[in-house]
Amino acid sequence: MNGSVYGWTQAAAQREKIRSVKAHFRSICICLTLVVGGLQMVPAAALAASKGSEAAGAVLFRDKGCSYCHGVDGKPGKKGPNLTGLRSDKQWPPDKITKQILEGGQKMPPFADSLSDAEVADLVAYLRAKHKPVPPPVPAPPPDPAPAAAN
Numbered sequence: 001m002n003g004s005v006y007g008w009t010q011a012a013a014q015r016e017k018i019r020s021v022k023a024h025f026r027s028i029c030i031c032l033t034l035v036v037g038g039l040q041m042v043p044a045a046a047l048a049a050s051k052g053s054e055a056a057g058a059v060l061f062r063d064k065g066c067s068y069c070h071g072v073d074g075k076p077g078k079k080g081p082n083l084t085g086l087r088s089d090k091q092w093p094p095d096k097i098t099k100q101i102l103e104g105g106q107k108m109p110p111f112a113d114s115l116s117d118a119e120v121a122d123l124v125a126y127l128r129a130k131h132k133p134v135p136p137p138v139p140a141p142p143p144d145p146a147p148a149a150a151n
């Protein structure tokens, strides 16, 4: 009698122990999954955000008239220095680029009134991009309806 009770308790205790080890193991797994998943997610999200910003900056650079003066893709512009190498130019840290865009320079107009903070940040991201994204082509203007109407 005594022996069987002891045996039962021992078996139950054993089961309990296995269950707790299993639970413990499962929580370790969940933790690892979260940590590993988190590690992968953070840079991916940051990268996606900065890529989006660079691409948006590329469009702004073209549409806000920057490329008229500065040129694009290493091609010289009409009135300003080429900015292709700005990324590696130690004289132009991001905050100085931001200031130049907002306040302009001797021959460059200020853009503080025509660009939002986010747009300026996108332009800086674009100018500092390792591989400058090419903006999508400007959509072709709709065909002139006049000749069609004449028919």
Ligand code: HEC
Pocket: 061, 064, 065, 066, 067, 068, 069, 070, 079, 080, 081, 083, 092, 097, 100, 101, 104, 105, 106, 107, 108, 109, 111, 123, 127
């Ligand atoms: C009317 C022509 C003109 C336009 C438009 C223009 N810039 Fe400039 N930019 C210049 C000139 C000229 C300089 C050289 C410094 C000076 O005169 O301010 C310059 C300098 C810069 C510099 C500093 C780099 C250097 O080596 O001097 C940055 C960054 C810059 N421009 C970014 C921009 C951005 C971004 C835009 C569009 C939002 C823009 N510029 C629009 C003419 C222009």
